[in-house]
Amino acid sequence: MNHFVSIQLDKKSKIPLYQQLGDALCELIQKGILKPNTKLPTIRTLASQLKINNATVVNAYKYLESKGVVYAQMGSGTYVSPLPLEMITFPVLPEKDHDLKLKQISISKNTINFANISPPTDLFPVKDFKEMFNEVLERDKGKAFNVQDDYCYDHLQESIADYLTTYGIHTSKDNIQIISDTQHGIDILSKTLLQFGDVIFVEKPAFYGTIAAFANRGARIVEIPLNFDGMDISLLEGCLKLYQPKFIYITPYFQNPTGYSYSLAKKKIILNLAQKYNTYIIEEDYVSDLNYSDKPIVPLKALDKQNRVIYIKNFSKVLVPGLRLGFLILPEKIIERILSHKHSINLSTSGLIQRVFDLYLRKGQWQKHLKKIRTIYEKRYYCLLDALEYYLKNYITYIPPQGGLSVWIKLADSISAANLCDLLLAKNVILSPGSLFSMMQDSSSYLRLGFATVDENQIEKGVKIMGDVLDTMLTN
Amino acid sequence: MNHFVSIQLDKKSKIPLYQQLGDALCELIQKGILKPNTKLPTIRTLASQLKINNATVVNAYKYLESKGVVYAQMGSGTYVSPLPLEMITFPVLPEKDHDLKLKQISISKNTINFANISPPTDLFPVKDFKEMFNEVLERDKGKAFNVQDDYCYDHLQESIADYLTTYGIHTSKDNIQIISDTQHGIDILSKTLLQFGDVIFVEKPAFYGTIAAFANRGARIVEIPLNFDGMDISLLEGCLKLYQPKFIYITPYFQNPTGYSYSLAKKKIILNLAQKYNTYIIEEDYVSDLNYSDKPIVPLKALDKQNRVIYIKNFSKVLVPGLRLGFLILPEKIIERILSHKHSINLSTSGLIQRVFDLYLRKGQWQKHLKKIRTIYEKRYYCLLDALEYYLKNYITYIPPQGGLSVWIKLADSISAANLCDLLLAKNVILSPGSLFSMMQDSSSYLRLGFATVDENQIEKGVKIMGDVLDTMLTN
Structure with a gap:
């Protein structure tokens, strides 16, 4: 209970004492020092410890109660709330520094933007989509806006089920739930599978937004380190023995940010572990369509004989940001x-x-479009690898992802990624430091270089600038 | 603690005893008999009361804990969870009987559907919208799918602000938040304004879906009776003195289900009360565009000098279901x-x-379309009033709403609305009984007759059938 003694109140401040005390207690709760359902000290104890009036403590507790941060139990005392954090007035995770910096940058035509991994809008097939819009409006008139009772257009469920067979996934249309985007899918899954305080496993590093979305639903997150061929299996099994996660969230192909893909062997092991420890796997298919190797794509879902895998895909990730269309494949139990x-x-x-x-799917336009953009991105990918080899060979190591829209590079130990990013910012080159991709802000010697919206000229030019800056950094 | 003694367990059932006990406790919690944070009996006490093993009670408590319905506090016992109900595995409010019946009905071409108050898809201006889609895709290409950082397209915020001036509402584009539908707006408002257990006021009767949405966010709902000219003011003020509601949710024009509109005097009184008792008013503009009288529409927001009103409008309610577009007008503090x-x-x-x-707004098409459909609905409205006068005069009373898409009728005391609805169902005429529009299932002598998707012929025919059925009911 020594946490309380360390609370500093400023009697000269314009902020009332009760509020200062309330905010200080909040901080202890947010930091996890005071756990849900912990009893707070009695009014008298805390007042005498901090040498303040009883009334100040009473008001501080009331103030916290009004925010939902604590709850009072008649005759028993005041306890830390077990409410989901989203119902509490504070954001769960602080916004990352770099995010804030990026927002202040005005991205001009001359900016070389390696931070972006969303498809550029100029590759969007406007003409084809216009035709589809006209055809649908002509065919369905006002009904074009409506859907079935379960919010899915059943013809689309069918055409997605059909499209999935090309990836070896055989599923009924009834197991497909249409969603607007990954966030929407995560929201549905959280509401269906998670209760406050449940444990889930994620990859480390991973996309920050996904982690935040689960944390916002009150999940406790366990990060399992990711190797070049998938999650560290012995750590995974160790954690499975310790916790009972509701699910393991993985991206088997071209993971964001690492670009790593799971080996077939690891995919099979993870499926077996899910069965053994009675948990689900959520498989995010991020951009598996952008495969630059000869190896066929084998989704986890295609290997899933026990209905342990929930598959989530967002078409916007490859087609155009803002399309707002994706889907989930769900085991029947969960659909119900x-x-x-x-x-x-x-x-x-x-x-x-x-x-x-x-x-668009039925007319084969989607496959046609994929083929076209795959060629474009593949050129950029090899151009980036060439430039890395030519300009940065001495400073970095990396594993070629053979697909996707970014490369994850590790800087030599003596180089700080944060420093490098700042110096490059000044030269109008932006990229994502590794610290963005973990709750603990580690991965600090890594960088993610995205090539979704930079053409070959810009790639060459940008990587050359990186080389120059590194040369200068290391001679100083 | 007598609730527990009344629990009946069936030792011969295939359902394990612990689950039977868990489900029975759940029911007590759902019904509100056991309140949040109530301590459950000790294992030993409950086991001896029900003459079952201690282990059965232990398992029942564990089962409930796994569902998030109760929580255990080390060394102290097991308590009813204060978690928002949406995080618990049970639906908050049971589905209403009539809803279920409606779903089982196959609505055929011959069905006369007075239950529907959504615009029919055949009045949707397909041709105009096709032109707009083509123009936008041609103009913005792939960018057409994107929006700004705050998820609003700023030109639309501007054109909405401009459109609002015709209703006397003067607001900056920055106070407008674009939403997908009413449900989406309610979700944003709940997350921003409500904490678990907060009190809100709603009209009684009111649309069931809205109430359920707030209840799902853990709000405690107080229903204030609605008179023909607005909420009962003395009851409203009485409740304002008792509770501190986060907001009062009202529909000043053509309220669903009553069709009632607020008098100017009541609008002013409610604004003053909101100021006096320091609360917000959420004003839902349901279908004020469909005004068949000469009186101008004066939204509460147009009278709001103290920034007490949050305005919510969904264009789908008049244009086409499934459009998924609406907006909120929000005080600056809430926007922040x-x-x-x-x-x-x-x-x-x-x-x-x-x-x-x-x-569509900028080209004046919206106003043009409104004018067109207003004429169509106005004809249906007067046709319905005529038919009611002709066929049902002796059985009903009602207040002509002078706008909107439904009429709320009160049956003579001797007639049961539920019975009448059932008899009409058998004759392929469907309508909504008043019991659907209150948590307490009262308003049982009322019916809502919607005329959104029935033409004049059907209206005449349907009301005649109602008259015939009533004649038969009352002669028997």
Whole structure:
């Protein structure tokens, strides 16, 4: 209980004492020093420890109660709330420094933007989509905006099921739930699978937004280190013995940020572990469509005989940001649970976009478009590898991802990624430091270089600038 | 503690005893008999009361804990969870009987559907929208799908602000937040304004879905009776003295289900009360565009000098279901709070629809379309009033709403609305009984007759059938 003694109150401040005390207690709760359902000291104890009036403590507790941070139990005392953090007035995770910096940068035409891994809007197939929109509106009239009772357009469920067979996934249309984006899918899954305080496993490093989304639902996150061929299996099994995670969230192909893909062997081991320890795997198919190798893509879902895998895919990741269309493949048990809760879960996704994309898939336009952009990105990918080899050979190591939209590079030990990013910012080159991709802000000697929106000229030029800056950094 | 003695367990059942006990306790919690943070009996006490093994009670408590329904406190016992109900595996409010019946009905071409108050898809202006889609895609290309950082397309914020001046609302574009639908707006408002257990006031009767949405966020709902000219003011003020509601949710024009509109005097009184008792008013503009009288529409927001009103409107309610576009007008303080939490609140609405609707507004097409459909609905409205006068005069009373898409009728005391609905169902005429619109299932002598998707012929025919059925009911 020594945490309380360390609380500093400033009697001269304009902020009332009760509020200062409340905020200080909040900080202890946010930092996890005071756990949910911990009893707070009695009014008298805390008042005498801090040499303040009883009334100040009473008001501080009331103030915290009004924010939902603590709850009072009649005759028993005041306890730290076990409420999901999203219902509490404080953001769960602080915004990362670099994010803030990026926002202040005005991205001009001359900026070389290696931070972006979203497809550029100028590759979007406008003409084809216009045709589809017209055809759908002509065919379905006002009905074009509507969907079925379960918020899915059943023809699209069918055409997705059909498209999935090319990846070896055989599933019924009824197991497919249409979603607007990854965030939407995560929201549905959280509401269906998670209860406050449940443990889930994620890869480390991983995309920060996904972690934050689960944390916001009150999940406790365990990070399992990711090797070049998948999660560290012995650590994974160790953690499975310790915790009972509701699921393991993985990205088997071209993971963000590492670009790593799972080996077939590891995929099989993880499936067996999920079965042995009675948990689910959420497989995010991030950009497996952008495969530059000859090796066929084998999703975990294609190997899943025990219905342990929930598959999530967002078409926006490859087509155009803002399309707002994706889908989940769900085991029947979970589909039933979702449908029985559909009044309290937001399931809706634009009916018009569902109809348009259905037609786009059925006419083979999607495969045609993939082929086209795969060629473009593949050129950029090899151009980036060449430039890295030529300009940065002495400073970095990396594993060629053979797909996706970024390369994850490790800097020599003597170089600080944060420093390098700052120096490059000044030269109008932006990229993502590794510290963005873990809750603990480690991976600090890594960088992610995205090539979604930089053409070959810019890649060459940008990497050359990186080389120059590194030369200068290391001679100083 | 007598609730527990009444629990009946069936030792012959295939359902394990612990689960039977768990489900029975759940029911007590769902019904509100056991309140949040109530301590459950000790294992030994409950086991001896119910004459079962201690282990059965232990397992029942564990089972409930796994569902998040109760929580255990080390050394102290097991308590009813204060978690928001949406995080618990059970739906908050049971689905209403009539809803279920409606779903089982196959609505055929011959069905006369007075239950629907959504615009029919055949009045949707396909041709105009096709033009807008083509123009936007041609103009913005792939960018057509994107929006700004705060998920709003700023030109649309501008054109909405401009459109609002015709209703006497003067607001900056920065106070407008684009949303997908009412449910989405409620979700944003709940996450921003509500904490678990907060009190809110709603009208009684009211649309069931809205109440359920707030209840799902853990709000405690107080229903204030609605008179023909607005909320009962003395009851409202009485409740304001008792509770401190986070907000009062009202629909000043053509309220669903009653069709009632607030008098100017009551609007002013409610604004003053909100100021006096330091609360907000959420004003839902449901279908004020469909005004069949000469009186101008004066939204509460147009009278709001103290920034007490949050205005919410969904264009789908008049244009086409499934459009998924609406907006909120928010006081600055709330906008700031939303933007500071935007990573944990889903704010996104299709960029494409935002751009298309912006153009639709700017070209004056929206006003043109409103004029057209207002004429159509006005005809149906007067046709319905005529038919009610002709066929049902002796059985009902009602207040002509002078706008909107439904009429709320009160049956003579001797008639049961539920019975009447059942008899009409058998004759392929469907309508909504009043019991659907209150948590307590009262308003049982009322019916809502919607005329959104029935033409004049059907209206005449349907009301005649109602008259015939009532004749038969009352002669028997």
